[in-house]
Amino acid sequence: MYKELKKIKVQNQFTFSVDDSLEEVCNAPETGNGIFLVYAVEGEEKELIMVGSTGTVQNDGTLKSKNGGLYDKIVNGHQFAKTGRKYSWPAQMKIEDISTLEVVWYETFNDKTKAIPTFVEGQVLQNFLDENGRLPKWNVAF
Numbered sequence: 001m002y003k004e005l006k007k008i009k010v011q012n013q014f015t016f017s018v019d020d021s022l023e024e025v026c027n028a029p030e031t032g033n034g035i036f037l038v039y040a041v042e043g044e045e046k047e048l049i050m051v052g053s054t055g056t057v058q059n060d061g062t063l064k065s066k067n068g069g070l071y072d073k074i075v076n077g078h079q080f081a082k083t084g085r086k087y088s089w090p091a092q093m094k095i096e097d098i099s100t101l102e103v104v105w106y107e108t109f110n111d112k113t114k115a116i117p118t119f120v121e122g123q124v125l126q127n128f129l130d131e132n133g134r135l136p137k138w139n140v141a142f
Helices: 067-074 084-096 117-132
Strands: 011-017 036-044 045-054 099-106
Touching: 036 117, 045 067, 045 117, 067 084, 067 099, 084 099
Parallel strands: none
Antiparallel strands: 011 099, 036 045, 036 099
């Protein structure tokens, strides 16, 4: 786990396979904002393949969030073919022969924690870049 994420108390994870409904297995909150890490799982091996976030902090210190929070960003966020992930993830998993994804989400901005989602996302991506010389393969840019 990345050190930036150790202090985040509100977190959880779920697994997703090609035959699952992302809308049904996603347990991220519709009111929560923060980041999510996506791992390709093969047996005991896990590879971080994507980092995403949702929620924007305004200059008065409040959070502007899209309706649906982390849940909506994970399930309906656009990726690959510009359709919701509920469609694009299974298609990409078939192309790459990935049987299972593990999605770990962290609510980085709430009443108790005030970590800017995109900042935490950037920290995790920077650490990944430092360790691997590249971004996770499903992150196009940052």
